[in-house]
Amino acid sequence: MAILFEYLFNGAVLGIMYALVAVGFTLFFGVLDIIKFSHGDVLTLGAFSGLVSFLALQSLGLDLPVVGLVVVLAAACIVTGAVGALIGQAFIIPMRNASGFNILLMTLMIGTGIREAIRLFYPNGANPKAFPALLPKTPIEIGGVFFRLDSIVLLGLGFGVILLTNWLIRHTKLGLAIRAVAQDGDTAQAMGIPFKTIVLATFALGSALAGIAGVMHGIYYSEINFSVGLLLGVIGFSAAVVGGLGSIWGAIIGGFTFAALQTLWVVVFPDASGYRDVFAFTAIIIAMTIWPTGIIAERYSERV
C-alpha cells in the first residue's frame, strides 16, 4: 500500500512537468494555430542555462540553498523566454501564412540545431551532466509512506506555476489579449490589440514554462543531457493533443494522463519499468483512434 502511494506521488511529479510542457504547446497552437516542435529543445536549453548559472554562482561562492534555486529558475526562464520569442520573431511570424507542415518542419530543424549546438559546444556536451541538488533530498515520512522533500517542493512549485499561468491568462490584461488573439486574431487587431507583440509574449511565456520544467527535471533526476528535451517534447506534445490542443486545463489533464499511464505500467510490471514509455505511447495511440479530437474536444474547451 505504502509503495503504491510513493508511485502515485512520483507520477504526480512527472505529471506536473509534462503539464508545464504541454501548456506551452497549447498556448502556441492557441495564438497561431502552429505546432512549435523546437519546444522540447528550448526546454533543454533552459536546463543547461540553469546549470551554467549555478556553476557561475558556485565560482563566486554564492551557491546558497534558496538563492541557488531562485537564480537557476530565473536564468532558465529568461533564456528560454528570450529564445522562444526570438524563434517566433525570426522564423514563425514571417512564415505565418505558410502551410502548417512547413512550420512544423522548420521548428523541428531549429530544435535539432539547438540540440546539436549544445552537444557540440557545451564542454563535453555529449555526456550527461550532473545537475546540482538545489533542494534537499531528505526523506520525509507521512503515515508510513516516504516522500523525498525535493519532490514535494517540485510538485508544489509546478502547481504554483500552473495556477499562476492560469491566473495570468484569466485575469490580467495580457491574458485577455492572448485569449482574444487565440479566439480571433483579425478581430483582436481591429479592436486595438497589437497582434505581433501578443504572439511574441505568448511564445516567451510558453517557453519559460518549459524552462521551469527543464530545471525541475534536472533536480528530479539529478542529471541532464543534451537530448532530454527530445522525449519531454514528444510527451508534452502528446499530452497537449490528448487534452484536445484547445485549453490549458486539457493540457494539464493530458500531462497527468501520460504520467498516470507510465506509473500504471511500473506498478504492474516493476521489473520491466524501461517499457513504461512504450506502454504510455501505445495507450495514447489507441486513445487517439477512439477519440480523434482528443479527450476534451475543442468545441467543449475554451481555446486557451
Added chain:
Amino acid sequence: MTGNLETKNISAAYGNAQVLNGVSIVARPGAITCILGANGAGKTSLIRAIIGLLPTIDGSVELDGTPLSSLRPHARVAHGVGCVPEGRKLFPKMTVEENLRVGAYLMQDKQLIQKRLTKVYETFPRLAERKQQFAGTMSGGEQAMVSIGRALMSEPRILLIDEPSLGLSPALVRDSFAIIRDINKSGISILLVEQNVRQTLAIADYGYVISQGKVVARGTSEELLNDEEMKRAYFGIQ
C-alpha cells in the same frame, strides 16, 4: 470637428483576384456616410482595407489628415478608428464584460475604462444584466449590442459599421439604426456599410454605391434615392 476619413484610390486583392479598384471615398466629420452595394461588391473588403486587415496595393487612407496606410490595425485604432465588423465577430468564449474590455485594450487609465464601461451599460442596459454571460451564448440582437459597445470602448472618432442588420429581425434592425443615429449625434462620424437601401438612406447624409470594387454612384441620400438607374442596376427595386 474630427472624424474625417478619406480613402484615395485604394486597390486591394486576395491573391490574384482584385477586389478593390481605386476606391476613393470621404466620410465627413459628424456625418453618417453609407456604402451600398450588392453582395460581393467589395464593401467588407473596403472596411478591412481601412482598418488595415487587408493590405492595399495602391492608394492611401487618412484620418483627419494623418496617413494611416503604413500603420498596423491596432495603431489605426489608437488614432481613432473603431470597428463593428461584419457578423459582429465577438469573442464567443469571453464574457460580455471581457469583450468590452478588449475594446479598451489601448487605454491605460483604469478609471477611464470604468467610465466607458458605465456609459456602454447605460446605452445598453440589457448588457449590464448579462455582464458575466459568455458572448457566444447570447441572442443575435444582444450580440449586436456587444459588438457596438466594444467598438465604443476605444472612444473612436469614426466608427466603421459593416452590415449591422445582418440576421436581425425587422424590429431589431429598426433599433440598431436608431442606436447608430444616437451614436452619430454624440459626435462620432459613421461609415455604414449596408445592403438595406431604404433604411440606410433614411439615416445617412451621404452615400456611395460600389460594384465590383469601384464606386459607381455617389450623392446625398435624396440623390441616391431618386437615382432610378442605380436602383435598377444594383438593388432590383422597381
